[in-house]
Amino acid sequence: MDTSNRDSRIGDVVLDMRNISLSFGGVRALSDISFDVREHEIRAIIGPNGAGKSSMLNVINGVYVPQQGAIHFQGKQFDRMTPRRAAEMGIARTFQNLALFKGMSVLDNIMAGRNLRMKQGLFAQALRWGPALAEENEHREFVEHIVDFLEIQAARKTPVGRLSYGLQKRVDLGRALAMEPRLLLLDEPMAGMNIEEKQDMSRFILDVNDEFGTTIVLIEHDMGVVMDISDRVVVLDYGKKIGDGAPDEVRENEDVIRAYLGVDH
């Protein structure tokens, strides 16, 4: 792929996290962390276990409210983000432990991601009343594009619980994509996968970023994968930011090496 072309796509800052601090009782999960995310980029948050990665993600989409600091999203400041508002503003996420309806088909699960975009009322939808039917067809078409994009046609009508873990992760991504997000938060998209599944998932993440121009923030354990696909990386350790920059810079950073390998320099 032509990298110069890629750099020129990356735009202005869309998400700016300023001096975020979060505590649970006496435990400081995040202390005074600032970083920004630019439009169309793939931004990774890495760090050892308990570094505060998932907490950071939960702050961005409003699950946790930080005690200090502010979130600027698309130029607006939010002291309190709520999950509902985050979703309405185009922030979607996937979950480390999957949040799917196991007994429902792949189609229905991804369709659930369209919920915010459905205008018809509950009764019209239940009765498939005129306009509701037309609306459903429209959404179904959108969902079919996602099914095609993620290459899960063969599983379309299979209950999610019967799919392999790797495929379930893909459906989870599909459900998030159904929201047509501007900003996509991925919580350990490759946890528990084998090498081949990791490669597939990396390709889908790059493709989402490329085809739809979606800005992506991802948390990941697997350093190799992160360095390959992200534009910039934030490194957290014990709730503090210890590195921020392009993958190569971060890899050379002594604090980062120490945090990961526990070696003194």
Add this chain to the structure above:
Amino acid sequence: MVDALKADAAHGPALNTFPALLQVHERERGARPAIREKDLGIWQSLTWAEVAAQVRTLAHGLAHLGIRPGMHVAVVGENRPRLYMTMMAAQMLGAIPVPLYQDAVAQEMVYVLQDAEISVAVVEDQEQVDKMMEVREQCPALAHIVYDDPRGLRHYSDAMLLSYEALLAQGEAHRAAQPAYVTDAAAAVAPDDTAAMFYTSGTTGKPKGVVLTHNALIDRARAVAEMENLTDQEDVLAYLPPAWIGQNMFSYTQLLVSGFTVNHPESPETVAIDMRDIGPTYYFAPPRVLEGLLTQVTIRMEDASAIKRALYRSAMGLARRVGTRILDGEQVSLVDRLRYGLGNILIYGPLRNALGMSRVRVAYTAGEAIGPDLFVFYRSIGINLKQLYGSTETSVFVCVQPDGKVRADTVGPPVAGVEIRIADNGEIQVKSPGLFKAYYRNPEATAEARTADGWFMTGDAGYLDTDGQLKIIDRAKDVGKLAGGQLFAPKYIENKLKFFPFIKEAVAFGANRDEVCAFINIDLEAVGNWAERRGMPYAGYTDLAAKIEVYDLIADCVSQVNADLAADPKLAASQVHRFLILHKELDPDDDELTRTRKVRRAFIGKKYAVLIDALFEARASQYIETEVKFEDGRTGSIAADIRIQTAATHAASQAKAA
């Protein structure tokens, strides 16, 4: 032959080209679906009129890219409607489509791209584009790559890349400038011109391009269409590699000859689902596909409730007894007929439906030997599965079993127009209007494949049975003679042994000997399972293979094979007199098998010479120590004292093979 000529006389010789056939369908069944494809979960149809119009525009586009009569156009991808239309467009210009195996790695494609001097390659997606880009330096003639699916190609900015839509747009422009160009080119295509080229991977050396004319392909398709009464109402699912002649015949040549509908699956993974959606009426599957489907059925039945399992077992028992006879229109008692009818409602019908075979009228299998149990399973539940024989060089159809004369061990009588003779060494030789013109730019190979009087040497050994059906026994070069002069076909015997699930591999010896003896490899999974059910402890392959009970189990199988062989006067002398079960599995890592798991007879003969001597000297047992390579490259050795067992043989009977 006579029939084919009649067809010619009715439509004029010009109808023996693909462009002419496309025109006929456009005129006669313009509104009927020609190609269907599942897109976004919905089956979308292209009518014959739409296909013809798009193909003409595409042909203009290819002409704009410099394609002239006699040039080759590479087509690489899964079964996609646009790739099929590309083949039609190339043929419309008098050019020659060359389909390549879509799963080949880039370097494997280099030889074909160079040999056929490909200048335009029409490919499916990014994966194929990447391969073409990888080898472009080695293929200087390659000037244009046209892709169907743009996904992932957004940032590719190479001058040689072109989207399918852009090609159509260039076609429109070309048509505006030269409106009659394509119609004139199509009219100039003659039946004896080359229609397509297929590369066969020879067992030795480089692949050979098999040149087939319009006449050859169309003649064979027409002969079979008449034999099977194929109409434009048939539905076919295109799911095998398009570079394989069998797939091309069933989904492309016959599409254009019979004017039916070809359905393209959504993706290779969805074939089973798409098959149930469509319910093809005309179906083709190599034995391994049929085997895979049966395995799925068996596994799912084992998971079913006890009542369902019992019902299935009794219904399948009945089907085995009377199912094939009912399908063949033979006499069956009224009681059995009624019971089969009930079975049809409860089991066979739903099973056919689950397999997507409810509407199958004609189904073929070919490519390799099919196990009789597998073959009979499909026929017994009412699917008209038949065998055929042919190769790339013969435009597929040499022999096809006609309805009512279907047997598990033959491939049927010659199709109308084909002549067959058996050479002195047992080799099958063919004369047919479907024969290939030549191997591309390889006159030596072309000459080697034909006799002085123009018969094609198939390389297969076989004979015509008493009822005129061809029986394939082996590759001709493997066929030998026993010391007594009788025919010895090792692979035929080995295949018969391998049809038993307990036997994984077998090697038969007997050339220039008085009798036949065999090595057996047991199937660890099947025999292991059998042992577990009997509460027999064992400590791995070597231990299990040495058990007396296992020897008795295998002796039963060998005895049954002997009974079959005894029933065939030509092969009665080939009964297996003694066998032993090898102490290790034959393995490609030890050079005993090829990577495609074919037995390397000569190597095994040398490596295990002591065992062979022991077999023919009828010793009771033989000690052997064998070196083995482990997967990590280390070597070790396995020693064993191998028992040799005598198998029951049967008196030769004069009865015809059942």
